[in-house]
Amino acid sequence: MRKTQKKTDEYTNAIPSVKDSFDKALTDAKAINDNDSATQEQIDTAWRTLLNEIHKLGFQVGDKTKLQALYDEMSKVDLDDYKDGVSKENFVKALEQAATVLADPNTMQKEIDKAYDELETAYSLLEKAADKRQLKALIEATKEYQQEEYTENTWGIYAEAKAKAEEVYNNVDATQEEINEAADNLLAGMLQLRFKADSLLEEVVEEAKGIDLSQYTVESAATFQVLLAEAQEMLNNNDLSKEDEGTINAKAMELKAAQSKLEPIRTAGSEATQTVQESATPKADAAKTGDVVSITGLGLLISGISLLILRKKK
Structure with missing residues (x-):
């Protein structure tokens, strides 16, 4: 009986655990x-x-061929393409159950068919999510951006677009239209970014600020101070970019030139001062015609008037 029974298809196709218990009995x-x-x-x-x-x-041992094929296909599903929620959770559970059934040598056809139907149904109920791959790629591409490297105005536009993009990306209910709009705005913000200008103006301004202007004539110091104020204002403009470097460097050169033209104030005992004092003193043999002023005195008066006019113009 033992040999006869083991030669039957019923025995051959029985599940392993049944074979083991039958052999023992x-x-x-x-x-x-x-x-x-x-x-x-x-x-x-x-x-x-x-x-x-x-x-x-x-x-009897069930036929797992169809279940294995379905499981292999479903294992390739990218869950990021589908909305989070009950439908996705049920699909994950059905996939895990199918794996368990496939790994169990004692599963019968009824269990295999059940696992197949549940996995197929769970997949059909998955809700397709909007495509966020482009938006995600753009957000990832901006991770290394540093605010201090860009002009203030362009960074403000970019930062606003990125904040909105991240908000939309994290919204599981975002529509494809909202995602596309956020991606377009972020890309536009990235393209508008401008690097801050890199020039010698800051170094020239710092050097100029250390000059004691009390040692120079009022006229030359006034010209220098005007240029220094303009240069400082330019430095304070956070929207100047690489495209403005030519203008910035020109201002640096202009300020440097004004610095080189500063005229030191003459000391009281200098030769020039003595000459002026001597020329301002009336000579003994000067013409004496009533109240007429000496030629030298008239020259000084004209010079003084000319200087006054120049100051007013400045």
């Missing part, structure tokens, strides 16, 4: 049968056990 029954001292009760018990195992041979 058959071996025990054979031992009882060969034991002349066995009691009738032992014989009856061995027979009932073996008969039960014969019935269990009907637990």
Whole structure:
């Protein structure tokens, strides 16, 4: 009986656990049968056990071919393409259950078919999410951007666009239209960014600010101060970019030139001062015609008037 039973398709296709229990029952029954001292009760018990195992041979190994093919296909699904929620959670569970069934050598066709149907249904209920891949790529591309490297105005536009883009990206209910708009605005903000100008103006201004203008004539110091104020204002403009470097460098050169033209104030004992004092003193043989002023005195008066006019013009 043992050899005959094991040659049947029923035995061959039985699940492994049933085969193991059948083999044990058959071996025990054979031992009882060969034991002349066995009691009738032992014989009856061995027979009932073996008969039960014969019935269990009907637990046949199921065909997992279709389930395996479906599982392989569903394992490639990119869950980022679908909305979060119950439908996605159910799909993940169905996929895990299918894997369990495929790994279990004792699963029967009924269990396999159930796992197949549940996985197929769970996939059909997945809700397609809007495509955020382009928006995600743009956000990732800006991770290394540093505010201090860009002009204030262009950074403000970019920062606003990026904040909106991140808000839309994190919104699970965002529509494709909202995502596309956020991506377009972020890209536009990135393209508008301008690097801050890099020039020698700051160095020239710092040097100029350290000059003691009290040591120079009022006229030359006034010209220098005007240019210094203009240069300082230019430095304070955070919207000047690389495109403005030519203008900035020109201002630096202009300020440097004004610095070189500063005229030191003459000391009281200098030769020039003495000459002016001497020329301002009336000579003994100067013409004496009533109230007419000396030629030298008239020259000084004209010079003084000219200087006054120049100051007013400045």
